[in-house]
Amino acid sequence: xxxNKSLPLSEAYWFQEGPGVRKWQFTDxxxxxxxxxxxxxxxxxxxxxxxxxxxxEEVAQKYSHFLVDEGDxxxxxxxISFDDDGLLRTRGAFVEKHQLPLCLNTSTIRFKAVEGxxxxxxxxxxxxxxxxxxxITKLVTGSAQQNxxxxxxxxxxxxxxxxxxxxxxxxILDRTQSLISKRKEAIAKLDTLTQSIFLEMFGDPVINxxxxxxxxxxxxxxxxxxxxxxxxKLNGQSVxxxxxxxxxxxxxxxxxxxxxxxxxxxxxxxxxYRLQVNDLVLTEGGDPDKLGRGTIWHGELPECIxxxxxxxxxxxxxxxxxxxxxxxxxxxxxxSYFLKSAKQTTGIASINMTQLKGFPVLIPPLQLQKxxxxxVEAVEKLKATHRASLSQLEALFASLQxxxxxxxx
Numbered sequence: 001x002x003x004n005k006s007l008p009l010s011e012a013y014w015f016q017e018g019p020g021v022r023k024w025q026f027t028d029x030x031x032x033x034x035x036x037x038x039x040x041x042x043x044x045x046x047x048x049x050x051x052x053x054x055x056x057e058e059v060a061q062k063y064s065h066f067l068v069d070e071g072d073x074x075x076x077x078x079x080i081s082f083d084d085d086g087l088l089r090t091r092g093a094f095v096e097k098h099q100l101p102l103c104l105n106t107s108t109i110r111f112k113a114v115e116g117x118x119x120x121x122x123x124x125x126x127x128x129x130x131x132x133x134x135x136i137t138k139l140v141t142g143s144a145q146q147n148x149x150x151x152x153x154x155x156x157x158x159x160x161x162x163x164x165x166x167x168x169x170x171x172i173l174d175r176t177q178s179l180i181s182k183r184k185e186a187i188a189k190l191d192t193l194t195q196s197i198f199l200e201m202f203g204d205p206v207i208n209x210x211x212x213x214x215x216x217x218x219x220x221x222x223x224x225x226x227x228x229x230x231x232x233k234l235n236g237q238s239v240x241x242x243x244x245x246x247x248x249x250x251x252x253x254x255x256x257x258x259x260x261x262x263x264x265x266x267x268x269x270x271x272x273y274r275l276q277v278n279d280l281v282l283t284e285g286g287d288p289d290k291l292g293r294g295t296i297w298h299g300e301l302p303e304c305i306x307x308x309x310x311x312x313x314x315x316x317x318x319x320x321x322x323x324x325x326x327x328x329x330x331x332x333x334x335x336s337y338f339l340k341s342a343k344q345t346t347g348i349a350s351i352n353m354t355q356l357k358g359f360p361v362l363i364p365p366l367q368l369q370k371x372x373x374x375x376v377e378a379v380e381k382l383k384a385t386h387r388a389s390l391s392q393l394e395a396l397f398a399s400l401q402x403x404x405x406x407x408x409x
Contacts, residue, residue, distance in 0.1 A: 004159035004407045010141035012160050013123055014112040014162065015150055020066045022103030030055050034068070036107045041089045042181075043124075047099055054103055055198065064356065066089035068103040069112075073120045075127060078147035080140070087133040088140060088148075092124055109150060119163060121170035126158065129405045169404045176397045183390040191253070194376055198327050201372050202364055205333035212362040219357025221317040222280075222325075226353060228265055228273050229305045239264040244273075245306040250255070250281050251295050252329065253372050257300060265305065265376035271307035273312070280313035280320045281306060282369050285350030291338035292329050292351075311356055319366050323373035328362060 007017075019035060030053035041047050054063065056338040069076060075092040083089055095102065095110075104110060113120045126132055139152040160166070218224065228244065241262045249256055250333055275297045277282070282294035286289075294311075297304075306312055328334060341355040403409045 004161045005157050006148055006157055007111060008154065008157050009156040010154045011122075012114065012118045014114060015153060016066070016104070017110055017150055019106040019149055020108055021063050022106050026142055027282055029053060031059050031103050031241065033103050033105045034074060034108050035105055036079040036091075036205060039074065039076045039093050039108070041091055043091075043093050045095065045099055047102075052105070063103055065084075068095050068100070068104060068110050070095060071120070073111040073124055075103070075109050075111070076107060077109050077149055078142075078145060080146060080148075082137075083133075083158075087130065088137040088146075089133060090127065090136075093150050094124070096121070105148065109153070110170075116163065119162060119166040119170060120176065122160075122217060123171045125401060129401055131159070131405050132156065149154070149248055156370075159405065159407065161163075166302045169409055170213075171409065173400060173404065176400060180397060181391045183386055183393060186276065186352065186369060187383055187386050187390070190386070191378050194327070195380050196373065197379075198226065198331065201368060202362070203212065205328060205362055206336060208362060210364070212364045214233045214360050214362050214364065216317075216360040216361050217357060218313065221270075221315060221320055221361055221363075223314045224353060225273070225312050226284075226356055227310050227312065228263060229308045234264065236264055239266055242270055242271075243301055243304045245275070245304060245310055247283050247307070247309050250283050250294055250310055253295050253326070255295055255297075255300060260301070266350070270303075270305060273298075275304050275306060275312065276314065276363045278315070279324060280315075280326055280404045281327070282311045282313060282356070284311065284352070285338075285342060286308050291342055292334045294326065294329065294374070296326055298342055300358060305318035311332050311353070313356075317363075319363055320361070321366065321369035321373050323376055324364070324369035325361070327372075333362070334359065405409050 024318065025283075032047055032050045033052040033054055035050065035052055038045055038047055040329075045232070053063060059067065072095045073092055074095060075090050077090065080088055080090050097320040100333060111123060113123070135156050136148055136152065139155060140146045140148045141152075198205075208214060241264050243260045244263045244265075245255075246261060249260070277297065279297040280294055281297055281398070282292060286290050308396075336353055336358055338355070339349070341358070342349040342351050400409060
């Protein structure tokens with residue numbers, strides 16, 4: 001095991017003493033003010049939508065010490081999230097030359113390395129480690145919006161190896177992370193490919209340029225039911241425990257079955273809500289972009305029901321293929337319809353049974369739908385290969401990261 005020197009974070013790296021600029025103007029000109037929303041989860045800065053600025057004169061007079069430099073590492077100290085393990089996870093990114101001039105606001109912190117002692121590339125990965133997250137989680141403040149600041153960071157300790165070792169560890173983790181990014185890009189491109197195949201074969205479903213039959217609604221071509229309600233009264237009736245699909249399990253064109261919960265249900269409920277092969281499962285909403293989100297159930301579990309925030313759509317018309325219908329619902333036609341129909345409150349949107357049943361369905365020739373399904377299945381096989389590889393790489397990265405910051409890499 002390599003010996004790592006334990007130091008206060010404030011000795012290993014430089015970061016500003018206090019919070020950044022508290023006051024700004026919503027204008028289109030001046031010096032951009034870095035906001036937490038500009039720091040993406042993928043480790044990049046997105047300044048395209050920045051509308052918070054300061055005048056050059058004001059910065060020169062009051063805030064020049066909050067101007068960032070090329071190569072600085074900036075992190076979000078507010079608007080943070082917590083993982084399932086209850087530990088804080090922040091976002092960070094390096095500042096590039098073309099993004100300057102740029103000024104910090106109150107919810108962002110910048111770091112610089114101390115020459116001969118530390119490397120920013122090492123810190124970038126360490127801030128995502130359990131070692132840092134377990135320390136900072138104990139220090140966050142606030143209720144409605146939790147946050148931390150430079151004063152909290154002074155209480156943080158970091159085990160810092162020699163600088164050559166920091167560079168070696170950062171290079172290993174960076175290479176692994178680069179492979180993960182490339183695998184994600186490949187999966188995203190395959191998603192785009194399937195969308196292109198859909199448009200090529202069926203045309204734009206919003207305007208229906210090929211004149212496919214659109215006289216029927218989803219409620220006429222499929223049986224649609226909502227699922228089982230959690231917390232209902234069973235009044236001592238005979239029940240048994242069965243797995244059920246929750247909203248978190250139903251993703252866009254895929255299932256996430258990494259965590260499957262169970263629920264007590266009566267036999268008649270199990271019979272009513274039991275999923276069958278080729279059933280479509282759709283979420284009722286959440287964020288507006290999640291309206292109509294769903295996928296196909298392929299019998300991944302021997303027995304499974306679904307909760308009441310998920311609609312089960314079971315096709316009863318022989319002229320429709322489930323793969324085509326799933327992509328139609330998730331297309332611009334579906335999203336446009338659901339956005340117009342949905343009930344929306346404070347950024348949350350949801351659809352009800354009546355609205356879902358009213359969705360106007362396109363019905364191209366069944367043979368064409370089958371051809372589409374075959375092409376999609378070929379793409380899905382490629383995606384499955386990439387996802388398996390991605391899962392292995394992410395596990396490898398987690399292992400390397402854990403070992404690196406314990407001095408075992």
